[in-house]
């Protein structure tokens with residue numbers, strides 16, 4: 001099939017490459033000529049394992065092209081997929097101005113029937129509104145499809161080529177059938193439904209996963225008080241098929257471009273129809289507070305006096321295998337430390353530059369590697385579970401730190417590694433492992 005994708009962000013670029021990989025002819029469009037230029041030179045504007053290689057093979061195979069000429073791309077294609085950003089407005093609602101603009105430009109470029117598909121996450125009712133907007137700018141026939149995206153950064157290609165399910169929201173059976181054909185090589189689990197339900201499936205899925213994370217984080221906080229181990233609790237819960245084992249890792253809370261944005265948007269969507277989504281409000285509140293457990297533990301260890309200390313921070317991205325730092329807990333944690341007179345030394349394997357572009361370069365010491373960041377620090381906080389941190393020998397680490405204090409915000413280290421070292425070690429929801437100044441652990 002001939003496909004045009006509008007927007008070369010995470011969703012657009014990865015989807016485009018994967019549609020090409022399964023044999024379609026794909027043109028990826030972006031307004032930003034710099035991005036298109038990079039892509040045409042074989043470079044990739046985002047960090048995503050495997051993406052660069054897949055782009056190269058599919059460009060070479062003649063199935064994938066990049067352009068900023070939207071009109072030509074639309075005219076060349078039967079299916080046009082909108083994958084532009086819907087960033088949050090200050091109210092929490094999604095900003096739909098980019099998507100509206102894309103719809104109008106597609107309408108003006110149309111030279112015949114098209115299936116116009118929205119992959120961007122949009123509030124319920126948006127596809128219907130967009131269809132009216134397109135109709136007001138063209139006489140050509142088209143059908144609207146809602147095609148919510150469920151890929152995760154860091155495993156985006158795997159998630160796209162082997163999805164758990166594909167959801168297709170359609171009013172027209174023929175257009176739905178075409179979309180089913182397109183996705184059949186990827187999975188048997190294809191849910192065809194009405195457009196509004198498809199839009200809701202995306203928000204409900206992300207809200208549910210965010211709820212699982214806040215739930216296990218609260219269980220972890222209780223585990224610390226009652227002397228239970230949250231990793232064992234999660235394991236014991238996860239074997240129950242009704243619960244499932246994924247998204248039960250306690251830590252410092254979720255970040256990223258989706259969960260924080262989509263939970264706020266769903267609260268707002270509910271509010272717009274006079275429904276207060278109390279459960280989801282609490283999920284957001286718990287998540288916001290969870291990151292400060294790291295600070296609370298440090299404050300207890302240093303008797304409330306962080307001013308003048310040197311704290312090392314390992315990990316800046318909101319999760320491993322991505323350079324994305326949007327809504328990363330590290331942003332607020334480091335800001336709090338800097339505001340309280342702490343000398344912060346930090347290192348991340350790939351997210352240093354992206355972190356600096358959001359946080360600024362001032363006020364923090366940026367290090368070349370993990371050990372350099374730890375050197376002479378009074379304590380170390382591990383905020384992202386990058387593989388290279390898990391491999392560190394704690395005895396070697398202990399030698400470079402001024403004081404062997406480790407706050408493991410992601411439960412990276414296990415009992416075998418920690419016990420027997422001289423570390424004052426605090427993790428999340430594992431009081432049996434917390435050692436060193438146990439009597440000082442805050443009741444969380």
Ligand code: UDX
Pocket residue numbers: 149150151152153154206209213246247248249250251252253254255256257258259318319
């Ligand atoms: C998420 C959804 O998983 C994906 O389906 C949707 O399309 C986009 O949003 P992503 O934001 O890439 O994907 O990351 P994900 O792997 O879901 O992790 C989100 C956050 O939750 C991370 O900060 C991660 O550290 C945190 N998390 C995840 C936990 O704290 N515990 C867990 O058990 C799982």
